[in-house]
């Protein structure tokens with residue numbers, strides 16, 4: 577399957593492209609996080625130029641070995657406009673190499689401001705165009721209507737933070753929703769359920785008018801569920817995932833943060849075959865001469881777990 581999205585309103589959704597990438601390359605995603613200390617270890621300056629060289633080298637190592645990369649926007653943003661220019665060139669390289677690119681920018685706002693973020697990242701031809709973007713739902717999933725709609729129209733994806741890998745988030749993400757359709761659920765569970773229903777609606781599953789291909793495939797609206805967590809503590813039963821138009825899961829927290837790939841199935845249960853296993857520091861710290869080997873080793877480990 578082509579990694580290229582279809583033109584507006586036509587057939588190839590982000591979820592279908594993601595399924596194609598999984599089938600061809602497996603579920604590993606290489607994070608592109610040019611921390612200062614990594615730039616130093618890679619003998620690169622801690623500048624926009626250094627972050628660009630780093631990102632482009634990671635893309636070159638990832639191309640053909642994995643199907644997905646996740647640049648962390650913050651590490652480019654710290655250099656201001658020069659950093660964004662550097663990121664644009666990294667994104668161009670990645671998309672030209674046929675990689676699906678998830679921009680980890682965690683954007684979130686309401687109405688036209690949310691739309692403006694979406695236009696920056698999800699519009700075909702935009703300098704910062706990516707294939708999918710991470711979004712923060714703190715202002716309500718409904719506040720993200722415009723990015724979700726634009727993504728659907730342009731064959732792009734979005735990943736809404738639901739249960740994040742950092743321990744400081746649990747007390748908010750486990751809090752109980754007070755009212756509305758998800759009253760009584762944890763915030764994380766409410767976001768997961770809302771996204772699941774949106775995927776079902778977008779695919780036509782709820783209307784009963786859907787092809788078998790879409791019904792059993794992945795949706796284009798994903799969630800972030802960290803690999804460091806016991807999801808049951810968030811009220812999420814991973815053995816009860818919707819079987820139609822499944823929700824893709826972006827899973828940071830493997831590797832450096834302590835998540836173990838051997839636990840993929842026990843952490844994610846029925847969601848496991850839609851999980852994007854994302855690792856940054858654990859791969860990037862291999863350095864410029866050993867990164868290809870590190871990626872291949874991780875790909876093999878994920879493949880062995882998935883069977």
Ligand SMILES: O=c1ccn([C@@H]2O[C@H](COP(=O)(O)O)[C@@H](O)[C@H]2O)c(=O)[nH]1
Pocket residue numbers: 607609648680739740741742800801802828829830831832833854855856857858
């Ligand atoms: O819940 C989340 C959401 C995003 N992240 C981001 O993923 C990477 C993780 O890097 P590692 O080096 O593999 O720990 C980083 O860009 C985070 O900002 C996350 O960790 N958890």
